Amino acid sequence: MHKIIKRPTDVDAFNKLGPWVLICGRRKTGKTFFVREFLDWDEYFFVKRGGRSLLDGEGRELSYPTFLEVFRRDFPEKCFAIDEFQRLPDDFSDLLHSMGMRGRLIAVTSALSFSKKMLEGSSPLLGLFSVLKLGLVDERDILLGLSRELKGRELIEASVYLREPWLVPRFRGRMKEFLPSFLYEQRGAIKALLGEIFTEEERELSLVYQGILEAVAMGKRVSTEISSHLYSLGLLPKDNPGAIQRYLEVLVETNLLEKTPVYGSKKFRYQHASPLLDLHFYLEGKYSYTETEIPEQFIGEVVQQKLPVHVEEFFSSLLSKLLGLRRVAVEEPPLDIALFEFKRLKVVGEVKWGKVEKEELQRIGERLRKFDAERYLIVPEDGIELEGVKVLDVPAILEILKSGYPKEV
Template identity: 50%
Template sequence: MRIIQRRIELKALEGQGWKMLYGRRKTGKTFLVQNFLDYDEFFFVGRDGVVYDRTNGGTMTSAEFINLFPRFLKRGRVVVDEFHRLPSRFLDVLHAYSGRGELILVTSTLWLSRRVLLSKESPLLGIVTPVRVGLIDEREILVELSRELGGRELVEASAYLREPLLIQPYRPSLREFLTDYLFSAGLMIRELIGETFTEEVKELTAVYEVIMKGIADGKRTSTELSSLLYSRGLIEKDNPGVLQRYLLILTDMGILRKLPVTGKRRRKFSYQHSSPLLDLHFYLEEKYAYTELETPREFIARAVNEKVPKAVEGFVESLLSKVYGLRPVRIEKPKLELDIALQGFNRLELVGEVKWKKRVKREEVRRLEDRLGKFKCRRVLIVPSEDVLEKKPEDIEVLTPEELLELARESLKNMERK
């Protein structure tokens, strides 16, 4: 059984006080609490409002649980999983007993994280410390999987196994595994995402879904997404400003990444899926409606081979940003696109390209030298192996899976020393 410790999230949960874990479903919130934290009482709230006592066994109604809650707080650390399913008066009870005992709240809903964490009127504002649990950190998954994998497979698998639900069923090779998984379990992924929006009205859910399909299909700005939604009759006007609340919620939950675009006078952002699995899923939905229509396995395999190198680009960019403490940005200049651009306080610190293929020809390396040579900062090239290069680039640092792994290990050690 593969177990990823998730030391980064555990560090955020250290210390006393009330905590609230939030994030998209199936990111390992409950597993993290059950297996790595000490607690005295663990309660799970079902969709019907029945409260299950996971520590002592038995069930109780919502009303019974709320009445007994003050007593539970006196017994030690209490966990309430999916607490948003309790009646709204539970929030008032939490406010009334704030500061007493130790409490961990867990939720997976978009609407509640927005209302409870970000609203000025929230009864929990300043009472709980929010801890977002998203995908597994790039450094942790890379180091953990290196115990059984190496080279190209290590990086490709790490990019996708940041998604906790893939960790146990995965078997090499990653591309064949993904093809089989999506071919048989695509509907499950669709339902997984649907559960995240169960508290939203259907019209809003349709907007969210089209946004995620559009981003997977390469529409990365609010302008492009607004045009898409307008063309499908989901918004009344083609106005990017209308989308901001949807994009904000999706980024707050960690479903999307929001990257600033440099080279533009007005403030502009580019969006992408945090999860390569969801990016692949929504791409297949947009192209083939693969969970509703019979789709040949070969179509899915073709999409997997197309998307994996892109997933590696995003994985390496995020990995290097965390290793060096830099912010990913997008460069928008005529005839100049870069796979990786990392910015310090006010200038670019690192630029790079990812060539995730079996052969990088001499001419391609020269073009790469010209393109990266325009930037007066650190320049890197990421390849699956130095053997794929017909020519070693000049003034460009070549990073292979082995170097990336070493960077991840050192970064985690530095973090633990702090």
């Protein structure tokens, strides 16, 4: 797909920050493209590994001393964008500290740990930068970006996975056919990407991290379930949820996992931030697909199995942003969508992505009407009515988006 997906939500967030901004996020989230295509700057530089040389916006290489000369000469009159900022020698941070916050400066890093170090009391950059975490493309932006080429069910299914920016230029045809082929051909590259993410964070992708990511992909969503799974594999000396808390915190901080509070308890539910990586770790955990020959057709069956869950999570996140509410997980009865305002459950909803029989529709209505909250049912096509429940199909959701992201649906 030769298409540029614009990111107005992230641009708007950037424009609200101070004159010096650090953009951080894991690899393959489109940080370099975001800066080069959507932001205004005068000079762009990419820092090569080792930090002793850089490439300018035209791809010309220059030494670090030459870059310093250019920077001292043109800053702060010109806005500088510096990609892989964390690779620069420490003396550059001292230089910025001595100059004070003048002019405009955009720094980009794939090391989320670097942004944390900048907030430490010993850092010369403490208090100088605002931080923008760039994750996957916002659900609102991807839907509007693809809505001219795709419609209905195809639009939603493509949007779920093309939030991963590196999939966009490779995408062809229908998502259900493209995704198994992509996973089959790129399974080694995806595995290497995870290694790079942990290398940037100066950590090792240990068997415990791997086990947690696989456990979550296989449906172990709370720390007690994850701990029991790791213990059964011999990765923990005893079944102790407390022993994995620091691992879970790192995975959330690096935007590999997301956590959602469980309504009425102190627990959290964990899910993969990326549906693509959720598929990867499911296939790896159950079938070791990067090391054994798994037919592409079999991968396609896994995609079909996982797709409804990924669509549910997509709509849950989308609706929370449209309404300005916080996501929570409701365990009894289980709900696809539950949104919280202050101390009250404000919105409940279900997503049905396949054919819905009359009896199932009645059960959905009964389940949703148990809650004193706004009730929604999201379906691919129009034609369904349910007493006491607002039914949204894909065209209805697009109309809401095009009207300017209102706070009420």
